[in-house]
Amino acid sequence: MSRIRDNYENSRCLKIKKWIDGEVDLLASGVEIEAPEEAKEAALPESDLPNPAWQPGMRRPKAAKRRRRNRDGRDIRYFRRIYQLMSVFLCLAIIFILLWTVSYLPAFGNAGNPDNNEVSARYIESGLQETGAVNIVTGMILDYRAFDTFGESCVLFIASCCVLVLLRIDAADGDARARKRLREADDRVFEPKNDVILQRCACVMVPLIMVFGIYIILNGHLSPGGGFSGGAVLGSGLILYLNAFGFKETERFFTEKVYRRVTLSALTFYCLAKSYSFFTGANHLHSGIPLGTPGAILSSGLILPLNICVGLVVACTMYAFYTLFRKGGM
Amino acid sequence: MGAPLFVNMEETISIILFGIGFTMLLLHRNLIKKIMGMNIMDTAVYLFLAVKGYINGRMVPIVVDGIQDVSAYINPVPSGLVLTGIVVSVSTTALMLALTIRLYERYGSLDLDEILIRMKEEERP
Known part of the structure; x- marks a missing residue:
């Protein structure tokens, strides 16, 4: 048994x-x-x-x-x-x-497909008059759907906050292990001091990249581009500068305090600029900001400042991701 | 089924990319490779959305020469959706990589099974 x-x-x-x-x-x-x-x-x-x-x-x-x-x-x-x-x-x-x-979807590139409906027709036909933006996509995401873009910026900001919470190395609470990790992570000790090739290349490239990023941001309502792509270009320029010249040079103008101030003020300005309809509760409220001539750089109302805000948030977030992953702090 | 698949070649490719990413997500035990699979899935979704917005022989939705006819431009809505998707994908990827770094520091491994075993061992008295 x-x-x-x-x-x-x-x-x-x-x-x-x-x-x-x-x-x-x-x-x-x-x-x-x-x-x-x-x-x-x-x-x-x-x-x-x-x-x-x-x-x-x-x-x-x-x-x-x-x-x-x-x-x-x-x-x-x-x-x-x-x-x-x-x-x-x-x-x-x-x-x-x-x-x-x-295999049951409608054929590719056909104008009669059901997704080409009255929504996109409305955006194309009256987008220029209503938003003042020549680039219809920018007019759509920063005027008709501006809250959506605000949410995206907040997602980026919250993601960088979460990465900060996860990867931050705090020496203050430190037992010996935390201090050891801090010393290992602080690669200012190990980073190349005078990499001549990288520094000379960066001297030429960084201003060009920065100017290109600013151009993309400022022309977001006139040509392909906008806050997100231009901000990514600006962030990559900052990262290149950091790699070439080290944290000591970068921290002359970009510290954690600057990051906090720039991001928070950009998000706050965006929020206040687009939430006037919440405060007034009107449906057909006119913003009172002139739309300007389509095609001019100072046109299309709030879209240009909002693009700048989004670009600043994205650039700061990219740079913050890089520094956090590299040494656990800004 | 064959002929419509060939006509919708771009959608077919995006579906296959999605499948590749999903398979990576399931079969690889390395967390970094799982994140790569996730990103491939994201890319497949962008391709699908961009394909859905395209119309043969039309221009980018940027008004030139004052032409505001619907029949001149492609659909602008999926482009905006792809933008949203890219931003969310960047954020989630950064978050997942940060979590992976913390897991590696805690358990000394990137292998998901290994990490689970170590967790069980620590739970045991």
Whole structure:
């Protein structure tokens, strides 16, 4: 009787039942399937194994666990095989279903497609008169759908805040480990001091990149471009300058305080400029800002200042991402 | 099914790209590669949106010479949607990479299974 019971406890059926019930996790008993050097190590007696304090990048050697791992290795292998097969099958099924849907979609590039409806017709026909922007896409995203763009800027700002929270290294609360991490992350010690090629190239390139970025931002309502692309160009110029000349030079004009002030004032100006309809509650309210002649640089009402705001936010966010990932602070 | 797929070649390619990204997301255990798969999926969505806005033989929606006819320009709405998508994708990618860095500092591995095992081991008494 007990032998039958043992057989049942060792059988795959019970294990699968337990796994389905969530009592054991197959993954929890080991991930390495067949590592030959590990099998050799497992043959050694337990006392020979070193037992250092656990550190990142180091596996905790435990002979008992390894024995169990060898026993369960076959189950894990099956599980992994089934997982891979199922995921490939799932992906193929998704691709097939989507392709099936695509084969019923209307033909590519046809003017009579249902997405070319009265919304886009309205934007094209009266966008120039209503927003003053020659670029219809800019007029759409910064006038008709300005709240959407405001939300996007806020998404960028919140993302940089989250990265700041996650990657910030604070020396003040510091035990020895935090200080060590700070010293490792502070690559001002290691960064190249006088990389002549990079510095000479940056001397030529950075002003050009900056001017190009400002051009894209200021001409957002006249030509392809706008706050997002121009801001990305400005941010890349800042990053190039930082790489060439180091944090000491950059911090003369761009510190965390500057970042905070620029981003917050840009977002606040955007919010106040576009929320007048909230405060007045009117539907057909005229903004009172002249739209100007279409095609002139000072035209199309609020779109130019809003583009500048978005560009500043994007440039600051790009630079903040870079510095946070590089040294955990600004 | 074959002929419409060939006519809608751009959509077909975007669907296949989406599938490649999804497969990467499921099959790779490395977190960085999972993020790459996510970005490939994002790109597929941009391609799909841009394709949906295009109309054969028409211009970019920038008014030149005062022509304001609907039949002169492509659909401007999907372009704005792609812009939104790019911004959100950049933000989520930065957030995921930051989380990955923290996970690596905590558990010393980029392998998702390895990280889960270490978590279980730490939960155990």
